[in-house]
Amino acid sequence: MPAPKEKPRAHAVRKGGGYSPQVEVDARNLLCPLPVLRVASAMEELAVGAVLRIRATDPGLSRDLPAWCTVNGHRLLQMDRQGSEWIGLVCKGMGSGGSGPGERGSS
Numbered sequence: 001m002p003a004p005k006e007k008p009r010a011h012a013v014r015k016g017g018g019y020s021p022q023v024e025v026d027a028r029n030l031l032c033p034l035p036v037l038r039v040a041s042a043m044e045e046l047a048v049g050a051v052l053r054i055r056a057t058d059p060g061l062s063r064d065l066p067a068w069c070t071v072n073g074h075r076l077l078q079m080d081r082q083g084s085e086w087i088g089l090v091c092k093g094m095g096s097g098g099s100g101p102g103e104r105g106s107s
Contacts, residue, residue: 018078019077019078019089019091021051021052022046022050022051022052023045023046023050024053024055025038025039025052026055027039027055027057027058028056028057028085029057030057031058032058032060033064035054035056035058035060035061036061036065036068039052039065039068039088039090040068040072043074043090043092046092047092049091049092050091052089052090052092054087054088054090055086056085056086057084057085058086061079061088062086065079065088065090066079069090074090074092076088076090077089077090077091
């Protein structure tokens with residue numbers, strides 16, 4: 001049986017003090033669990049180290065996305081509220097145990 005194809009490794013790119021996402025997920029006006037399901041689906045197509053941005057209006061995303069990242073081995077880079085929207089940045093496969101580019105590891 002042939003070995004599964006590995007996706008090429010991407011690197012989180014910092015641009016002007018922030019991260020430059022490779023993919024944007026628009027989950028505005030969707031309720032739990034749909035925003036996280038949309039993120040999960042989009043992450044399947046990304047290489048390790050790639051950054052995804054999600055925009056959602058469901059306030060539950062502020063709790064759900066960090067928990068989902070922890071369980072699935074991704075790193076939550078940022079979670080901000082801008083008006084009625086929540087904006088999250090996730091780095092694929094970096095997990096909470098390691099250090100993402102430009103970040104300090106846990107002590």
